[in-house]
Amino acid sequence: MDRRDFLRTSGILTGLLAAGSPLALLAPSRAWAVDLKKLTSAEGATLMAVARTIAPHDRLEDAAYALVARSADADAAGDAATLALLRGGCQQLGSGFATAAEPVRVQALKAIESGAFFQTMRVKTLGTLYSSPIAYAYFGYEGEAFSKGGYLFRGFNDLRWLPDVPLEASGPVPGKS
Amino acid sequence: MVAIAHDDDTAVVIIGSGAGGGTLAHELTRRGIKVVLIEAGRRQSIQSFTQVPGDAFAQVTWLDPRTQSGSWTVAQDFPTLPSWTAKTVGGTTVHWTAATPRLRPWEVSSRSTYGAIEGTSLSDWPISYEELKAYYQLAERRLVVTRRNGNPGMPASNNFKVMYAGARKLGYKAVHTNYMAINTRPADGRNFCIQQGFCVQGCKTGAKWSTLYTEIPRAEATGNLDLRIECMATRIEHGANGRVNAVVYRDAQGKEQRQKARLVCVACNSVESARLLLMSESSKFPRGLANSSDQVGRNYCHHVGAFVWGFFDKPVYGWRGATLAGIIEDEEVNEPKRGFVGGYHLELIMLDLPSLPLAGLPYGWGRDWAWSLENYRNMSGIFVVGEDMSRADNRITLDPKVKDRFGLPVAHIHVDDHPNDTAMRKHAQDQAEKLFDGLGARRVVRSRATPATHNMGSVRMSADPAKGVVNAHGQSHDIPNLFVSDGSQFPTPGSANPTLTIVSLALRQAQYIEKQMSARDI
Numbered sequence: 001m002d003r004r005d006f007l008r009t010s011g012i013l014t015g016l017l018a019a020g021s022p023l024a025l026l027a028p029s030r031a032w033a034v035d036l037k038k039l040t041s042a043e044g045a046t047l048m049a050v051a052r053t054i055a056p057h058d059r060l061e062d063a064a065y066a067l068v069a070r071s072a073d074a075d076a077a078g079d080a081a082t083l084a085l086l087r088g089g090c091q092q093l094g095s096g097f098a099t100a101a102e103p104v105r106v107q108a109l110k111a112i113e114s115g116a117f118f119q120t121m122r123v124k125t126l127g128t129l130y131s132s133p134i135a136y137a138y139f140g141y142e143g144e145a146f147s148k149g150g151y152l153f154r155g156f157n158d159l160r161w162l163p164d165v166p167l168e169a170s171g172p173v174p175g176k177s
Numbered sequence: 178m179v180a181i182a183h184d185d186d187t188a189v190v191i192i193g194s195g196a197g198g199g200t201l202a203h204e205l206t207r208r209g210i211k212v213v214l215i216e217a218g219r220r221q222s223i224q225s226f227t228q229v230p231g232d233a234f235a236q237v238t239w240l241d242p243r244t245q246s247g248s249w250t251v252a253q254d255f256p257t258l259p260s261w262t263a264k265t266v267g268g269t270t271v272h273w274t275a276a277t278p279r280l281r282p283w284e285v286s287s288r289s290t291y292g293a294i295e296g297t298s299l300s301d302w303p304i305s306y307e308e309l310k311a312y313y314q315l316a317e318r319r320l321v322v323t324r325r326n327g328n329p330g331m332p333a334s335n336n337f338k339v340m341y342a343g344a345r346k347l348g349y350k351a352v353h354t355n356y357m358a359i360n361t362r363p364a365d366g367r368n369f370c371i372q373q374g375f376c377v378q379g380c381k382t383g384a385k386w387s388t389l390y391t392e393i394p395r396a397e398a399t400g401n402l403d404l405r406i407e408c409m410a411t412r413i414e415h416g417a418n419g420r421v422n423a424v425v426y427r428d429a430q431g432k433e434q435r436q437k438a439r440l441v442c443v444a445c446n447s448v449e450s451a452r453l454l455l456m457s458e459s460s461k462f463p464r465g466l467a468n469s470s471d472q473v474g475r476n477y478c479h480h481v482g483a484f485v486w487g488f489f490d491k492p493v494y495g496w497r498g499a500t501l502a503g504i505i506e507d508e509e510v511n512e513p514k515r516g517f518v519g520g521y522h523l524e525l526i527m528l529d530l531p532s533l534p535l536a537g538l539p540y541g542w543g544r545d546w547a548w549s550l551e552n553y554r555n556m557s558g559i560f561v562v563g564e565d566m567s568r569a570d571n572r573i574t575l576d577p578k579v580k581d582r583f584g585l586p587v588a589h590i591h592v593d594d595h596p597n598d599t600a601m602r603k604h605a606q607d608q609a610e611k612l613f614d615g616l617g618a619r620r621v622v623r624s625r626a627t628p629a630t631h632n633m634g635s636v637r638m639s640a641d642p643a644k645g646v647v648n649a650h651g652q653s654h655d656i657p658n659l660f661v662s663d664g665s666q667f668p669t670p671g672s673a674n675p676t677l678t679i680v681s682l683a684l685r686q687a688q689y690i691e692k693q694m695s696a697r698d699i
Contacts, residue, residue: 053542053543054542054543055534055542055547055550056543056544056547057547057550057551102544106543109542122542123535126531126534126535127231127531127535128531129531130530130531130533130534130535130550131229131230131231131530131531135530136530139530139550139551139553139554140492140494140553140554141496141529141530141553142494142496142497143228143229144228144229145228145371145372145373145374145497146228146371146373146381146382149371150370150371150372150373150374150382151371151372151373151374151497151498152370152371152372154497155335155494155497156332156334156335156372156374156494156497156498157332157333157334157335157338157498158335158494159335159338159339159491159492159493159494161491162338162339162342162616163338163342164333164338165333165337165338165341165354168353169330169333169341169352169353169354170330170331170332170333170337170341170353170354171323171324171329171330171331171332171333171354171361172329172332172361173332174332174361174362174369174370
């Protein structure tokens with residue numbers, strides 16, 4: 001535990017992007033850090049592991065899962081009931097959850113699936129994880145298109161493994177004939 | 178734009194600026210009629226629209242609370258979002274995907290065509306198809322619909338190439354890039370589509386028709402429109418003579434205001450239109466305004482809706498391109514031997530991240546569930562849009578407990594699936610699955626029912642005042658100067674995406690209102 005973390009009651013999550021990660025090209029540094037306002041580092045690590053168990057993508061950076069913990073922490077900072085819910089959930093899962101093997105984590109979550117903690121974390125994970133630029137890069141979604149002229153000349157019809165559609169069932173591509 | 182005094186009782190007050198209200202506002206103001214247009218949402222523009230999916234959703238979606246119940250799976254899967262509608266100038270024409278098929282002739286006489294079906298409240302439209310068709314032609318010109326009036330179709334996207342190849346293999350014949358209110362070339366002061374994807378967002382080129390781009394600015398240009406944004410109508414008032422005479426609303430600061438009116442038109446999208454009428458109850462109308470028939474809120478329809486996703490070994494990049502530019506029309510027939518009455522379309526679809534995991538995939542988590550997202554690049558989508566059965570008890574009521582920020586009861590939506598709906602959904606999803614399997618899909622994933630984007634029927638038309646709320650012109654049977662101008666008028670939903678029909682009815686209603694006002698009937 002470093003001095004900074006020792007002096008705080010709330011936590012910090014840190015990590016390194018994989019060397020070959022496409023994000024390493026975008027980020028100012030390979031190192032990333034997420035400050036938590038209310039939750040401890042251990043609780044943050046538990047929530048990251050919950051998120052990775054709900055939505056496991058092996059080659060997706062920890063940094064993406066840390067965003068889920070950060071967003072949950074922000075909710076907790078604004079609402080005492082949410083803080084209690086998250087804290088209680090982490091406590092129930094126990095300190096070993098974050099480092100347990102996936103089948104163990106899956107069993108632990110199945111046991112609490114119907115509860116408010118899991119359901120809150122499931123929606124939080126889906127809404128946060130899959131809307132981050134990190135996830136966009138990973139899943140291939142090319143994002144905002146207007147500033148690049150849409151996809152009209154960037155592959156909206158570049159699929160070649162099926163036959164082209166006859167003109168009578170479609171229409172001309174603007175700018176081409 | 179003009180400022181109309183709050184005590185000016187000569188103006189028409191329209192509540193809601195979407196397909197119905199926005200179109201009607203333009204049609205009345207260009208005929209020299211003064212209109213106060215009350216809109217709950219903010220005004221966005223092609224400059225302010227964002228393409229960050231979560232932000233785009235929050236920018237235009239109606240997020241005020243609603244509650245729900247019933248056997249439809251939406252009640253379990255989307256407890257806080259039974260209906261996905263818009264709160265913004267332009268209403269749902271900002272977030273719609275611009276598919277504009279017409280109803281079929283037999284769909285406006287469903288009761289006569291399908292016969293008496295237990296557990297339904299089917300009713301024929303009081304308008305003939307021939308008459309409706311004349312207004313479809315006007316609306317299609319207004320919206321510059323593709324594949325109509327000599328307009329070319331939209332070009333085929335990657336996602337449509339999958340749909341087309343699979344559909345042809347399955348033997349379907351009527352397969353094309355849909356009838357779309359999206360420009361393929363500059364027209365009517367709007368730009369053309371550059372295939373940005375995710376048409377549920379506000380369109381940043383204006384290629385997608387919206388009252389925000391055309392009807393509302395044109396109404397403003399007449400000098401007869403007073404558009405009041407961030408104003409939430411809470412009550413319609415009437416005088417001792419039983420005619421409506423004012424609309425009460427909360428302004429952007431939450432302050433209560435009262436606008437006098439010669440005539441009131443309700444166009445708040447079915448759920449809120451019914452809610453507003455029910456909230457406007459009085460000693461003269463104890464069951465809710467214009468509700469002597471007890472039909473306000475009843476017969477709420479939402480279409481048989483569901484997704485089917487096909488996953489392939491090769492990329493599709495389905496997010497590239499106009500979202501709904503693809504349709505299979507072959508199943509839009511009434512063939513009871515399929516095990517259900519009525520028909521459905523299969524339309525092209527793709528969802529953004531995070532809408533796909535939140536709303537497009539069935540509930541789940543873990544490795545097998547996440548596989549679908551791992552293959553986002555390689556997926557193609559089909560959206561089922563079919564006629565759901567009108568049922569008297571599928572209805573909008575006022576929630577007895579939950580209140581909005583003004584302390585007013587929120588809308589409660591109750592929907593029980595009819596066995597016909599369940600059978601149709603299964604048939605449609607089976608067909609879509611066969612389509613993907615025929616192309617060698619690695620896997621096909623089906624959703625359950627989706628939140629309602631098509632909301633219809635809650636303030637239905639009828640020729641007989643005992644059986645419906647409004648007449649064939651959307652005019653209240655009880656109160657001649659009260660009109661309903663949105664999809665809630667539909668006696669039955671048919672299987673067409675509703676916007677074109679809503680616009681057509683608004684064009685027709687405007688002519689009727691002008692005539693009635695000139696004759697001093699209202």
